[in-house]
Amino acid sequence: MKIAVAKGDGIGPEIMDAVLKVFTAATIPLEYDFVEMGKWVFDKGFSNGMTPAAQLTIENLGILFKGPMETPKGKGVKSVNVTARKTWNTYANKRVFQTLHGVETVFSKAGIPIDVTVVRENIEDTYGGIEHMLTHDVALSRRFITRPGSMQVIKYAFEMAKKKNAKRITCGHKANIMKITDGLFLDCFYEVAKEYPELKADDVIVDDLCLKLVTRPDKFDVVVLTNLQGDIVSDLCAGLVGGLGFAPSANIGDHICIFEAVHGTAPDIAGKNIANPTALLLSGVAMIRHVGFMENAAIIENALLYTLESGVHTGDFGDTTRPAVNTTEFANIIISNFGKTPIVNAKPLLPNMPVTPTIFKLEKNPMLVSKEMEDEHIVGVDMFIESAEQPEMIAHKCQRHGGVKFKLVNVSNRGTQVWPTGSLFTNLVNQYNTRFESLDGSALNQQDIIGLYVSLSGDFKICSLELLNSWGDKKAYSLAQGQ
Ligand code: NAI
Numbered sequence: 307m308k309i310a311v312a313k314g315d316g317i318g319p320e321i322m323d324a325v326l327k328v329f330t331a332a333t334i335p336l337e338y339d340f341v342e343m344g345k346w347v348f349d350k351g352f353s354n355g356m357t358p359a360a361q362l363t364i365e366n367l368g369i370l371f372k373g374p375m376e377t378p379k380g381k382g383v384k385s386v387n388v389t390a391r392k393t394w395n396t397y398a399n400k401r402v403f404q405t406l407h408g409v410e411t412v413f414s415k416a417g418i419p420i421d422v423t424v425v426r427e428n429i430e431d432t433y434g435g436i437e438h439m440l441t442h443d444v445a446l447s448r449r450f451i452t453r454p455g456s457m458q459v460i461k462y463a464f465e466m467a468k469k470k471n472a473k474r475i476t477c478g479h480k481a482n483i484m485k486i487t488d489g490l491f492l493d494c495f496y497e498v499a500k501e502y503p504e505l506k507a508d509d510v511i512v513d514d515l516c517l518k519l520v521t522r523p524d525k526f527d528v529v530v531l532t533n534l535q536g537d538i539v540s541d542l543c544a545g546l547v548g549g550l551g552f553a554p555s556a557n558i559g560d561h562i563c564i565f566e567a568v569h570g571t572a573p574d575i576a577g578k579n580i581a582n583p584t585a586l587l588l589s590g591v592a593m594i595r596h597v598g599f600m601e602n603a604a605i606i607e608n609a610l611l612y613t614l615e616s617g618v619h620t621g622d623f624g625d626t627t628r629p630a631v632n633t634t635e636f637a638n639i640i641i642s643n644f645g646k647t648p649i650v651n652a653k654p655l656l657p658n659m660p661v662t663p664t665i666f667k668l669e670k671n672p673m674l675v676s677k678e679m680e681d682e683h684i685v686g687v688d689m690f691i692e693s694a695e696q697p698e699m700i701a702h703k704c705q706r707h708g709g710v711k712f713k714l715v716n717v718s719n720r721g722t723q724v725w726p727t728g729s730l731f732t733n734l735v736n737q738y739n740t741r742f743e744s745l746d747g748s749a750l751n752q753q754d755i756i757g758l759y760v761s762l763s764g765d766f767k768i769c770s771l772e773l774l775n776s777w778g779d780k781k782a783y784s785l786a787q788g789q
Pocket of ligand 1: 317375376377387550551567569570572573574575581582584585622
């Protein structure tokens, strides 16, 4: 069986070499195809951080084991880590945070065991990176949450929770504020939950979730979140179990899976051979289990757990009165501990059952579309305009453009209504949302919207627009604060 390997930047090559040394010593029948990805590939002129040959190899092999990669600072270059996850639709990012015996934390000292799996949506949200300056003062980020994308990751989370014999699955969200986007994610969560009556499914607002995780992490089992919130919550969970050096992750898709540590390239310690390879090793163990080498995975994991229990540590954790070992020494000690069993959480030696690799030859991009809503029609438009005038003047000018089709419903600034009612204490920026709705309630068409756009553009620069859709009586858009 062959997998693609990219060593990465910073500490990537050091920890990857250490992990592959452990795999080789464990005689896992895996071949590695080393591919060109990372900062140095950007530097060679490949704007997405990987060569076309690397892309082809990964698409043919279906599995990428990667070290952390640096995103060059400055405009115009996107993170190759995010590009990889998005390009290959690895929609679920599974991150496992477990108490490791020998890694002292406030919770281990208090005798509170932690076993939390965070499933983070991996494609959508603000990670679309679709951002624009609307005026010289106002930046906009578009946040996509889709029904099919949410269903993919939530279904994965429930299925994984069932296999793990989890008791509880929790949706973290901010649907009290982002009622439409996080509201959609939450609706999908409870829709899928109906198919898993044996699991206790509940939801917690993300700020409360952070508080609860840092006070009683043992109450949680599987947590599923949207992309950005999942990113933040999973670093919080890494802190609970001893730091980023212990946080593995798997990016799961239907065709391609990527295994990597949660942490980055650690430029502050790169090139010193002192980094902790545990997170990458645990990610690699998850990968070899994924391809069916169960016994090899258990032998390696038991040796790692035994090593940690015996007090061996790299410089980022452990008993500071005992000297730290370096990355290579840490790997060598793990190898010397093959066959040993940790006192706590020993893994059973299940037989190897290698999975036959599936070669996917796709002829077109898969299209994810759910059932259309009935009675969908356009009822208005939000015109985002640039202006440094006062709300009364904006409204006065806008009303002149409504014609026979539109009425101006309200004017808002940074999401707060400032006309027809508002407060003089609301600070303004030079970008307003002017909301127009159908004058007599009848459905509008795109030509009507363009007519309004042309008319309004006589008075204002229109930065962007959003159609106001309605499904039957249900409005598919949010109200302004105070509307
Ligand atoms: P980072 O995770 O690289 O480092 C944060 C802190 O944790 C540093 O003090 C570092 O020394 C320490 N640390 C991280 N991994 C460690 C390990 N294995 N052993 C011991 N200490 C470790 O985060 P930072 O500094 O924000 O990002 C550095 C670069 O990494 C950036 O270019 C970022 O874009 C990239 N990055 C890449 C990721 C990936 O490839 N999946 C994920 C996160 C960041």
